[in-house]
Amino acid sequence: MRFNEEKQALIAKNGNETLRIEAWGKDALRxxxxxxxxxxxxxxxxSEPLTPQTALVTIDEAKKTxxxxxxxxxxTITPSGVLTxxxxxxxxxxxxxxxxxxxxxxxxxxxxxxxxxxxPIIGGDxxxxxxxxxxxxxxxxxxGQYQQPYLDLKGCTLELAQRNSQVSIPFAVSSLGYGMLWxxxxxxxxxxxxxxxxxxxxxxxxxxxxxxxxxxxxxxxxNYTSVTGRAPxxxxxxLGLWQCKLRYRTQDEVxxxxxxxxxxxxxxxxxxxxxxxxxxxxxxxxxxxxxxxPKAMCDELHAMGTKVVVSVWPSVxxxxxxxxxxxxxxxxxxxxxxxxxTYDFQGxxxxxxxxxxxxxxxxxxxxxxNYYDYGIDMFWLDNAEPDYAIYDYDxxxxxxxxALEVTNxxxxxxxxxxxxxxxxxxPDKKQLALVRSAWAGSQKLxxxxxSGDVPSTFAALRDQLAAGLNMGLAxxxxxxxxxxxxxxxxxxxxxxxxxxxxxxxxxxxxxxxxMHGDRGPHDIKPLSDSDHGGGSLxxxxxxELWSYGEDVYKVLRNQLDTRWALKPYLEKxxxxxxxxxxxxxxxxxYEFPNDEKTWELADQYMFGADYLVAPILKLGQREREVYLPxxxxxxxxxxxxxxxxxxxxxxxxxxxxxxxxxxx
Numbered sequence: 001m002r003f004n005e006e007k008q009a010l011i012a013k014n015g016n017e018t019l020r021i022e023a024w025g026k027d028a029l030r031x032x033x034x035x036x037x038x039x040x041x042x043x044x045x046x047s048e049p050l051t052p053q054t055a056l057v058t059i060d061e062a063k064k065t066x067x068x069x070x071x072x073x074x075x076t077i078t079p080s081g082v083l084t085x086x087x088x089x090x091x092x093x094x095x096x097x098x099x100x101x102x103x104x105x106x107x108x109x110x111x112x113x114x115x116x117x118x119x120p121i122i123g124g125d126x127x128x129x130x131x132x133x134x135x136x137x138x139x140x141x142x143x144g145q146y147q148q149p150y151l152d153l154k155g156c157t158l159e160l161a162q163r164n165s166q167v168s169i170p171f172a173v174s175s176l177g178y179g180m181l182w183x184x185x186x187x188x189x190x191x192x193x194x195x196x197x198x199x200x201x202x203x204x205x206x207x208x209x210x211x212x213x214x215x216x217x218x219x220x221x222x223n224y225t226s227v228t229g230r231a232p233x234x235x236x237x238x239l240g241l242w243q244c245k246l247r248y249r250t251q252d253e254v255x256x257x258x259x260x261x262x263x264x265x266x267x268x269x270x271x272x273x274x275x276x277x278x279x280x281x282x283x284x285x286x287x288x289x290x291x292x293x294p295k296a297m298c299d300e301l302h303a304m305g306t307k308v309v310v311s312v313w314p315s316v317x318x319x320x321x322x323x324x325x326x327x328x329x330x331x332x333x334x335x336x337x338x339x340x341x342t343y344d345f346q347g348x349x350x351x352x353x354x355x356x357x358x359x360x361x362x363x364x365x366x367x368x369x370n371y372y373d374y375g376i377d378m379f380w381l382d383n384a385e386p387d388y389a390i391y392d393y394d395x396x397x398x399x400x401x402x403a404l405e406v407t408n409x410x411x412x413x414x415x416x417x418x419x420x421x422x423x424x425x426x427p428d429k430k431q432l433a434l435v436r437s438a439w440a441g442s443q444k445l446x447x448x449x450x451s452g453d454v455p456s457t458f459a460a461l462r463d464q465l466a467a468g469l470n471m472g473l474a475x476x477x478x479x480x481x482x483x484x485x486x487x488x489x490x491x492x493x494x495x496x497x498x499x500x501x502x503x504x505x506x507x508x509x510x511x512x513x514x515m516h517g518d519r520g521p522h523d524i525k526p527l528s529d530s531d532h533g534g535g536s537l538x539x540x541x542x543x544e545l546w547s548y549g550e551d552v553y554k555v556l557r558n559q560l561d562t563r564w565a566l567k568p569y570l571e572k573x574x575x576x577x578x579x580x581x582x583x584x585x586x587x588x589x590y591e592f593p594n595d596e597k598t599w600e601l602a603d604q605y606m607f608g609a610d611y612l613v614a615p616i617l618k619l620g621q622r623e624r625e626v627y628l629p630x631x632x633x634x635x636x637x638x639x640x641x642x643x644x645x646x647x648x649x650x651x652x653x654x655x656x657x658x659x660x661x662x663x664x
Contacts (some may be wrong), residue, residue, distance in 0.1 A: 001081050003066040005057045010068040014081050017116070023053035025227040027071035028212035030183075031083075035118055035126060040205055044183050044409070045228045045440035073213045082107060082115055085178065087213040092176045096131035096196045116207060125205050125405070132197040138176055139599060140192045141217070141587065142473035144169035144438075145451060149459075151466045151587065151602035153192050160188040160201075160408065161393065162385035162437045165452025168408050169440050169474040170199075171224055175589075175599060179220040181210040181228070181440060185409035187393045202393075203404040216593045217473065218582060225475050225581030229444025234478070234574035235430040237269060237307065239567050241560060242514035244272035244309075246540035249527055250290040251297045257544060262304050266545070266560070271301065272309040272380060272434075272516070276537045281347050282316030282323055284363065285370035287534030290527070298375030307377040309434060312367060314354065314386050314414060317347035319532070322366065326352065331359035333386070334397045342396060344389040346537065351386045354413040355406060356399035364421030372422070379418050380434040384411040387436075411437035415445045438476055443581075448478040448512060456485030456496055456517065461503055462603075462617045468510065469605055472583025472590075477574075479585065480512035484543075491519035491541045495619055497548050498654065501555050505657045506615040508563045509607040511574075511584045519543050555655050573608045584608060592629040601627060611636075614650065614658040624658060626650050632663040 002013045009022035016035045024030035024046065032039055056069045064079040074086040080101045085093040095115035097107040119127040140153040145167035150156055153172070160168045160182070170182035170190060182190065188201040199209070210227065214220040243261070248254045254271060261268040279287045286294050298308050316323050316332060326332050332350040333342050343349040353359050367379065388396070396403035398410075415433045422431055431446040438449045451467055454460045464481045471479045484500040507513045519541040527535030541547070545556045573584045583590075586606040588598035604614040604626060612633065614626040631644040636659045642648055650658035 001064060001066075001077060001079055003059045003061075003077070005059065008053075008055045008057060010055075010057045010059075010066055010077075012066060012077055012081065017081075017118070019077075019081070021068050021075055023055035023068075023070035024210060025050060025053070025212065026223050027073045027214065028210060028223055028227065029055075029068065029070055029073055029075060030208070030210045031075075032206055032208045033116060034206035036205060042208075044185055044208065045181060046183060046210060047441055047444070048227050048229050050227070073211065075211075078105070079103070080105075080107070085211060087177055092174070092178050092213065093135070094133045096133050121203060125203050127200070127202055128204050128207055129198055129200045130207060130209070134194055134196050135176060138174055140172050140174055142169070142171050142173045142179075142470055143190065144474050144476075145449070145467040145471050147454065147460075147463050147467070149462050149466055149602070151469055153470075155194060156192055158190045158192075160186075160190060161391070162408055162411060162439075163391060164383075164385060164387050164436065165454050167437050167449060167471065169438060169442075169471070169476065171440055171474045173217050173220055173473050177215060177220070178211065178213045179224055181224065183208040183210055183440070185407070185439060186405040187403070187407060203402060205405070217587070217590050218580070218593075221473060221475065221582065222580045225443065228441040228475060230579070230581050231443045231477050231574075231577045232446050233430055233578055234571075235432065236567070236571050238432060238512070239570045240267055240269040240513070240564060241545075242270040242272065242512060242516075243268055243544065244274065244514060244516035245543035246516075246518040247274045247276060247537065249277075249534060249539055251292065251294070255297060255300060258301055258304055258306050260544070260546075264546070266557070268304070268306045270307050270309055270378075270514075272514075273311060274380070275311045275313060275382060276346070277310070277534050279533050280317045280320045281313055281349055282320030282326075282352075284312065284322070284366040290534040294371075294374040294376075302375065308375065309378045309380050310371050310376045311380040311382050312363075312371075313383045314351045314363075314381075315343045315345070315347070315349040315383060316352060317349050319347070323350075326359070326362065329358070329362075330399070331356060331362055333403075336395050336397055338395065342386070342388055343383075353399050354410060354417055359399070360413065360417035360420070364417050367418070368421060368425070372425070378432050378434065381411075381414055381418065382436055384414050384435050384437040386410055386414075409439050411435060412439045412442045412445065412447075415442065415447050419445045432478075440475065443476050443478065446478075447476070448480060449476055450479070450514070451481045453486040454482065456488040456499060458499060458502075458617055458619055460485050461499065461506070461615070465506070465605070465615060465617070466602060468585045469583075469587050472585050473587065475581060477577035477581070477583040478511055479583075480510060480514050481507065482516040483507050483514060484517050486517050488517055488519050488540075490521065491543075491548070497552050498619060500548065501552060501654060502616045502657070504556050505559055506613070508559050508566075509611060509613045509659065511570075513560075513563055515543055515545070517543055519547075558655065569608065569610065576608070588612075588627075588629070595629050597627060598629060610662050612660040612662065614652075614660075616652050616657050622653060623649055623651050626658050626660065628660060633660040634663055635659070636661050
C-alpha cells in the first residue's frame with residue numbers, strides 16, 4: 001500500500017485501486033474506493049451540509065500502515081490493505097481477508113479471498129463485494145422494510161432492491177455500537193451471515209460507504225440523519241383518521257363518504273382517491289365522466305375539514321395523450337433488449353424516468369395543472385419502486401445510467417419532482433407525500449412510506465411490525481400500513497373482521513392511522529364496458545368504519561377516541577423526529593439499550609418514549625405476556641400500576657390491545 005494525506009483525508013493506493021477515507025459528520029468516516037482514475041463525485045444519500053471536522057491522519061512508512069481518526073471512530077489499514085474499525089480504541093469490525101502476502105498474520109491463508117473484491121464486467125464497470133469478519137452475538141437492525149418477521153437481521157440475506165412492499169434502505173445499526181450506510185443506489189445484496197458479513201453491488205463504478213459509532217441506537221440514528229437529512233415539520237391536521245379504499249370511482253362516492261362521517265360526528269382528516277380515476281395511465285387527470293368538477297369537490301371537502309389526496313402512477317400507456325411527447329423527449333425508462341415495455345397492468349406501458357430532471361418537471365407540470373390547481377392537497381405516489389412487470393433490473397436503463405447501478409434511488413427522485421414543484425408555488429406549505437417506496441435520505445422529502453400491498457393475514461401483521469421498527473432504525477420516521485392489510489378474499493369473514501380490529505388497534509399507536517384495502521371478492525360490476533377510463537375497472541367493497549357491522553364499528557370508534565387523545569403526544573413525537581431523527585415506532589432497546597432483554601424482544605415496541613405497545617398478532621388471542629423494563633408502568637385501560645423488570649400477563653379483549661404508559 002502507498003499512503004498519503006490530502007486535506008485531512010487518508011489516501012491509500014494499491015495497484016489500480018485508490019481508497020479515500022475522510023471525516024464525514026460526528027464520529028463518522030466516509031470510505032470510497034475505485035479502480036478508475038477518479039471518483040464520480042456522487043454524494044447520493046450524503047446530502048446534508050457538514051460541520052467542519054478535524055481528522056487525525058497517521059502514516060507509518062516503516063511499517064507500511066496508516067490510520068485515520070474522527071472523534072471516537074478510528075480506522076487502521078494494514079500493509080495488505082485490510083481495514084479495522086475502532087470505537088474508543090475497541091475493535092468493532094474488521095474486513096474479511098483470507099490471503100497470503102508474504103507475512104504471517106491472522107488473515108494469512110492461501111484461499112485468495114480478499115476484502116474488497118472487484119470483478120470486471122466485460123465492456124462495463126465492476127461487480128463489487130466488500131467482506132467483513134462476523135462478530136459472535138452481534139445483532140443487526142434497520143435496512144428498510146422486508147416482508148419477514150425478523151427484527152434482528154443477523155443470519156438474513158437481504159436483496160438491495162425495491163419491490164412492491166420491499167423497501168431497500170441500506171443502513172444497518174449494530175448492537176456493537178456502530179452504524180453503516182452502503183451509499184450505493186444500485187442492485188445488490190447484504191448478507192449478515194454467521195461466518196462473515198458481505199455487501200455486494202452487481203454493477204458499480206466505486207465503493208462508497210459511511211460509518212459511525214455511538215453508545216446507543218439513538219445516538220447512531222442521530223449521527224446518520226444528520227448527514228442524510230431529517231423529516232420536516234408534520235402538519236398536525238393529518239394525525240387523525242385517513243379514509244381510503246380500493247377506488248372511490250366517482251366524485252359523488254367520495255362526497256357521500258365524507259358527508260356520512262360528518263353526520264356521525266367523526267372528523268375526517270384525509271380522504272384518498274385511488275388509481276384509475278384517470279382516463280389512461282400517463283394522462284394524469286380526472287376522467288370527467290365521473291369527476292365532472294374536481295375543484296367543487298375539493299372545496300366541499302375542505303369546508304368539512306378534510307384534505308384530499310390523489311393517486312399518481314409513474315406508468316405511461318402507449319395510448320396516453322402524453323406518451324409520444326415523452327417518448328420523443330427521452331422522458332421514459334428504456335429497455336436494453338426485447339420489447340419496449342416496463343409495466344403491463346391494464347395497458348402496454350413504459351414508466352417515466354424521474355432520474356431525468358426534465359421528466360420530473362414534466363410530470364409536476366401536468367399534476368399541478370390537473371390536480372393541485374383544483375385544490376388537491378397531497379399526492380399518493382404509488383408504484384414508486386417503480387413496479388416493473390418483471391424485476392429484471394439488468395434490462396432497464398435510466399438517464400442516470402443502468403438500473404443495476406442507480407434504480408434504488410428512483411422512489412426518492414419521484415417524490416422530489418413533487419416536493420420541488422410544490423415549493424415553487426407554495427414555499428411555506430407543510431408537505432407530505434404518501435409513497436410505496438423510499439431510499440436512504442427519503443425522510444428529508446416529507447415521505448410517508450406505507451408498507452405496500454400486503455395480504456390480510458395475522459402473519460402479515462406480524463411482518464409489518466418488524467418492517468416498521470426496522471424502517472425507523474433506517475431513518476424513516478413517517479411510516480404506515482393499510483389497516484387490515486391490502487388483499488382480502490372476503491370482507492365479511494369473521495376472521496378478517498377480527499384482524500381488522502387488531503390491525504386498527506395497532507395503527508392507533510403508529511405514525512398515521514389509515515383505512516385502506518382491496519376488500520374482496522371482486523363481484524361489483526364496473527361502471528362502464530369500455531376498455532379504459534375511470535369506470536372501466538373493478539373496485540373493492542366498502543371500507544369505512546361502519547362497513548363491518550355495529551360491533552366492529554363500536555370498537556373502531558372507541559379506538560379513534562384514543563387516537564384523538566394522543567394528538568398532543570403525536571405532535572411531540574413528530575417534532576422529535578425532525579430534531580434528532582428518532583422514529584415514532586421504536587424498538588424496545590431504542591429506549592432501554594442497557595437492558596439486555598430488550599434486544600431480544602420483537603413483538604412489542606415503544607411508541608415514543610412513553611408508551612409500551614403489545615399488539616395482538618394471533619387470531620383468537622385474548623391475553624399475552626408483556627415485558628416491562630425497569631421503572632413504573634400503568635396499564636392505560638385498567639389503570640393498574642406495575643413495577644418494571646418483570647414480565648406480566650395482560651388481558652387483550654377484542655376491544656383493546658395491551659398498552660402501558662411509563663410513569664418513571
